[in-house]
Amino acid sequence: MFFKRRILQAEYFDALDRPASEMAEAYAMLAFVNSVCQLARPCQKLLPKMLGEERCRSLTLLDLGAGDGWLGNELQRWAAARGWNWRVTNLDLNARALSLSHNGQSVVGSALALPFRDGAFDVVIASQMAHHLATDDEVCAHFKEAWRVAREAVLLNDLHRNVILYAAIWLLLRLKRAPSTFLSDGLVSVRRGWRVKEWRALAERAEIPGARVWLYYGSRVILEARKKC
Ligand SMILES: C[S@@+](CC[C@H](N)C(=O)[O-])C[C@H]1O[C@@H](n2cnc3c(N)ncnc32)[C@H](O)[C@@H]1O
Numbered sequence: 157m158f159f160k161r162r163i164l165q166a167e168y169f170d171a172l173d174r175p176a177s178e179m180a181e182a183y184a185m186l187a188f189v190n191s192v193c194q195l196a197r198p199c200q201k202l203l204p205k206m207l208g209e210e211r212c213r214s215l216t217l218l219d220l221g222a223g224d225g226w227l228g229n230e231l232q233r234w235a236a237a238r239g240w241n242w243r244v245t246n247l248d249l250n251a252r253a254l255s256l257s258h259n260g261q262s263v264v265g266s267a268l269a270l271p272f273r274d275g276a277f278d279v280v281i282a283s284q285m286a287h288h289l290a291t292d293d294e295v296c297a298h299f300k301e302a303w304r305v306a307r308e309a310v311l312l313n314d315l316h317r318n319v320i321l322y323a324a325i326w327l328l329l330r331l332k333r334a335p336s337t338f339l340s341d342g343l344v345s346v347r348r349g350w351r352v353k354e355w356r357a358l359a360e361r362a363e364i365p366g367a368r369v370w371l372y373y374g375s376r377v378i379l380e381a382r383k384k385c
Contacts, residue, residue: 167340168337168341196231199231200231220270220302223253223254225259227281228245245260267298268298277307279307299312299379303362311379315348318349322346325343352370364381
């Protein structure tokens with residue numbers, strides 16, 4: 157079967173020493189792809205469902221592997237348009253990526269060992285981050301840490317590993333004339349992506365009680381879990 161196993165080929169996104177202009181270009185291209193693929197939608201749709209609209213009026217969120225803070229920016233703007241106050245903290249390994257962010261607070265750090273106390277944020281989110289991790293142990297540590305610092309809920313999502321998504325990303329990036337490094341990262345990302353049963357097993361190993369993992373529109377794997385407050 158196609159893409160049965162994850163590959164672990166390196167991505168340009170993980171090279172911390174890239175020239176600044178190339179890095180800024182890559183994050184700008186990622187923002188374009190995120191917008192076209194409506195990657196803020198899972199949080200916009202699922203958080204009010206999980207927590208209730210009333211609870212969503214004021215929230216603190218931590219975005220793990222936030223890059224240039226695109227997601228937090230979108231969420232804060234979207235929430236503000238509803239009269240809600242969402243305050244997003246961006247965390248990433250890459251200080252130079254965070255310096256491209258225009259909004260929220262930025263913290264340089266690893267999603268595997270978060271520099272925050274237990275329950276420090278109402279909600280912990282992450283988008284397209286877990287596939288950057290090399291081993292199941294690392295993904296497990298990431299899930300555990302996200303759960304630890306969340307007061308109420310975690311909502312994590314990443315790419316589903318499938319051939320249709322691979323072809324769609326290839327086509328989109330060719331039409332957009334993306335730089336070859338970005339095209340390579342886009343395709344490698346899908347092949348480093350996940351299947352639902354893999355995330356279910358990892359969520360179980362991370363001891364996240366009641367974690368729900370499912371396939372979202374054939375393209376993303378979502379993990380959602382709620383704490384009993
Ligand atoms: C593909 S980018 C996604 C950025 C952003 N979430 C988005 O969807 O636009 C993956 C990000 O994860 C970050 N990253 C990789 N490993 C990490 C780790 N262990 N802790 C924190 N960030 C990490 C990378 O530096 C990069 O900015």
